[in-house]
Amino acid sequence: MPNVKLQNYFHLHFIVFIWGFTAILGELITIEALPLVWYRMLTATIFIFIYIKLMKIPLQVSKQDFYLLSFAGAVIALHWITFFGAIKASNVSITLSILSSGAFFTSLLEPLFYKRKIIWYEVLFGLIVIGGLYIIFKVEGEYVTGIILAIISAFLSAVFSLINGKLAKRHNPSRISFYELGCGVGLITIYLLITSVLGKTDLGFTKAFFILSASDWMYLMILSIICTAYAFIASVKVMKFLSPYTVMLTINLEPVYGIFLAFLIFGDAEQMSVQFYYGAAIILATVLLNGIFKNAKKLKRAPFKSNYTN
Template sequence: MTKLAINRNLLLLHLTVLVWGFTGILGALISISAIHLVWYRVLIAACSLFIYFKFTRKSIKVSKTQFVQLLFTGGLVGLHWILFFQSIKVANVSVTLICLSSLTLFTALLEPLFNRQKIELLELAVGILIIFGIYLIFTFETQYVMGIILGLLCALCGSLFTIINGKLVKHTKATTISLYEMFGAWVWVSIFMFIFGGFGHDMQLNSSDLFYLLLLGTVCTSAAYVAGVSVMKELSAFRVALVTNLEPVYGILLALLFFKREEQMSIGFYGGAIIVLGAVFLYPIAKTKFEHKKVKKQLPTI
């Protein structure tokens, strides 16, 4: 692949990550509750993805087993987003995005358990750094304790469905997984709302909410996902991981731009944020070097 094509895909990936970072801004701007926000989001995303499949004439057929797996995983995705937007509403965008960065920690600890492997010392060291960074934030931003807890639970759910999707994508296309999981999320959120009387007058949208939701469901969910998948065909997983780690950085900068004083935090918060983001960003670099050394040691000497 030419250098121009690589740069084009890198630019597209950065724009995609910037769009993902903008999700938190929209969550703060939309006035309805977190659960109603997610209900509308996954409905719009599922519909737009279905239109995408119809337009491209690609098959969306899956087996019954796959359908059930995707439906239940969709419930986990829905819960992840409810916790994400509720964390923003009780705290702010910056706190939520930093807590979401702990997804790396949860994945590093849970993935070996799912695959019945040993937890590497590097993962453990990164995990300890992330825990220390979040603890620092926790001690300085006591008014956001509930938001921090919800953000961490959101990261845990995100880690779980990321691990599950890592296995599902081996025999199902990523776009197909996205379609059925959006539908699954909508089904489970609808069931929850039906049981607890969530379908009421508080679901009514004003014109700005409708605009933001359409933007969230199409550009920030469906289009961004398709773009994210397309660059993965051309760029290495390492490059994708590095750029994706910039999501909380972009999100926090956007939050400061949009909300200014509301997003200005204590020195302790920024100290903890630097530790968390530093650990998350440097993790793939350290892991690559560690694996290279491991391979060299295993090579036979002549």
């Protein structure tokens, strides 16, 4: 079991590295956040559906779980819309840095979701991560819109992680991903149809909405197949072995990976100061300390005992 846990932990880091590349694609794709998320979720849903049919995975879920999956789909859609919106309003570095505050939101929300007491070091680690973020990047006032969108995105990512922590116990990861992405794109489609009927051509389905450049299509395919369909299913799977807080805290490495990739691809436009490396070291140390604390104390939380190995 320890080997299985370690394998899933390293797998999670690989997934987070892929997510770090998602921000790069968000910068490279020229369309706005809303249509970007619509294309991403629609294409990923199609690929996951094909995979489900090939693997003959049953799609039946209870009515109660369908409602929960639909809600999770709405949450992840809003998370991605605010995430890419933050990138468009600021840049990759600011968005990814602030996104790591999701660990702090998780430390506050997890006791409510799983009806357990707040563990002091989880809150402490969340606060340390925020301190690391402050060191990484001191945001200027001109990026206030991007900052607000990134904070909302971080909160939504925490909520989504906690919902999936419950669903991962009862359902196949592919089934969860199909319903969540499918419901998410369905809700966005309804919104776009309504705005089209109301005559808001800048928000609804228009001819321009469906005209994309060749490079946008290429980046969208990478975003949909690798960064969404694969990473989405894999991330739900690892949650069978890792607690939501551990998952969310590990996701805090996304800015480290993403900003590093942004520097390699975009050059000086994303160059970080020495303070970034201090902040990155703090985040990495926090992730490692979290694992040490959990293994040393062998915490056995009732909500996780049948699936999680922490």
